Amino acid sequence: MNQTATAIDVVGLRKAYGDHTVLDGVDIAVAEGTVYALLGPNGAGKTTIVRILSTLTTADGGSARVAGYDVRTQSDDVRRSIGVTGQFSAIDELLTGRENVRLMADLAHLPRREAAARAAELLERFGLTDAADRRAATYSGGMKRRLDLAMTLVSRPQLIFLDEPTTGLDPRSRRDLWQIVRELLTEGVTVFLTTQYLEEADQLAHQVGLLDNGRLVAEGTPAELKALAGGETLDDVFLALTGHPATPATDLDSNDDTKEPVR
Template sequence: MPTSRQRDGHPSPAAVSAVALRKSYGDKTVLDGIDLRIPAGSVFALLGPNGAGKTTTIKILSTLITADDGQAQVAGHNLTTEPQAARAAIGVTGQFSAVDGLITGEENMLLMADLHHLPKAEGRRITTELLQRFDLTEAAKKPASTYSGGMKRRLDLAMTLVGSPRIIFLDEPTTGLDPRSRHTMWQIIRQLVSDGATVLLTTQYLDEADELADRIAVLNNGRIAAEGTPDQLKRLIPGGHIRLRFTHPTTHHNAATALPDATSNNDALTLQIPSDGSQRQLRTILDQLDTAGIEADELTVHTPDLDDVFFALTTTTNTTTNNTTPIPHQPQENAR
């Protein structure tokens, strides 16, 4: 996975930045002053429940709609004063496929090349290369309506890449795909970033964000409830613990004496110790048991995952976003 730092250790420049973006429809506030900074050459994920403002953010940053207030830059271009220049640098794959099912996959690609005003020969060359890259060559002459969901999504993304965008917006790119197709799409996204692209994706799949993203912002009720690397977000949520299980009651009792901070379950013969998941703390606990001459029959470590983060930071009402503390924008090495 690429990191958001350059080789000399300095932060990468921002491919996308936004300050105090706001958007309302009538009396409904969809975005309530969000800030974003997405380093070049990274994957940035927006998480949030339906209606949190994810798609609206994508639409604003891709110049499909305008914000009511705030400022945004994409590829160094101000969206208000230089929208055309920004559009030339971006590609967008929306929630709903742009594929025309009445024509073939190849014809969809060539149509996109024409829309980008590419010379015929160049358009055919790029079409051939992208169809090969996305494993669509055999199906190229078939109507797109005959494609599976995964094939249509790959074709949709291939069409997005015809103009060689440096910044790619993916709005829920794997929704409705089977697990194999999802993993194929993940591999494609990783390769895009390895080739130098910047990706902003929205997703309902928490494992997808954990797998792909260098940084994640959690949107709730139009505000960013928290932002950081996946590991930083997980550390926001309490509940991590080490669980020890014993076979004999006497050993369990002696371990509880040696570990006074542990919560004991006498029926299950287990001890549970609050933990931040660090190697240092685990070593300390094992040293305490070793000093007491005690050996656990089973040891498991539980750390909060993005599901825990999501449920802790999002709600279906407008009542909780003010109680969260965003992590400062600090582009850094991916800790995973």
């Protein structure tokens, strides 16, 4: 019997900033070609996990492998294998949408003709062709998020981190992004999603981890977690297991626990 390959393998991950413990022994395993949603309120440790797994921050303890590579000793290999999109976009608003995507293609060392074709392909895929030659500063929030994701996909990563990608978006833009995630799955892409929106995890995730105060308090499919806590929604589950809701913050600058962009 064939076993599903593991795209992310985290064991005993620990991180502290001074006397403040952010991660307290977290274990996570993510199967290739699936969506894993890490669910928790601001300050739970979600962004710190993304930063460690994307080699932007070093853990104090434990181990982590991403795409088969050790994040500490094989960081260059990890970076070549992943894409990262956070709630703070990485776009340059002085450039057009096309120029932003071409810039990422240049950084990926794509040949000029291939870079132009890839940019046109992604701009069309994300519904940005008509706005491609407008400055990104004129884009709506949803358009900027789609452009940011297009830039992430230039090098065709098979594993992407989406750190609270729909924070601050209107419901239609959120649903558009959900559809993009579903399309990525059909291409075999693995998605590690952090979110405060329980409906988002319920809609998209194969596995959900509930993170609270730096600890993984429960993990399973949405159906398994609902059965565990006897609730009808993941809101019920989180409240039952932690004693408080995973309420989305209203401050768009309130990134998880480090207040730093992840890219």
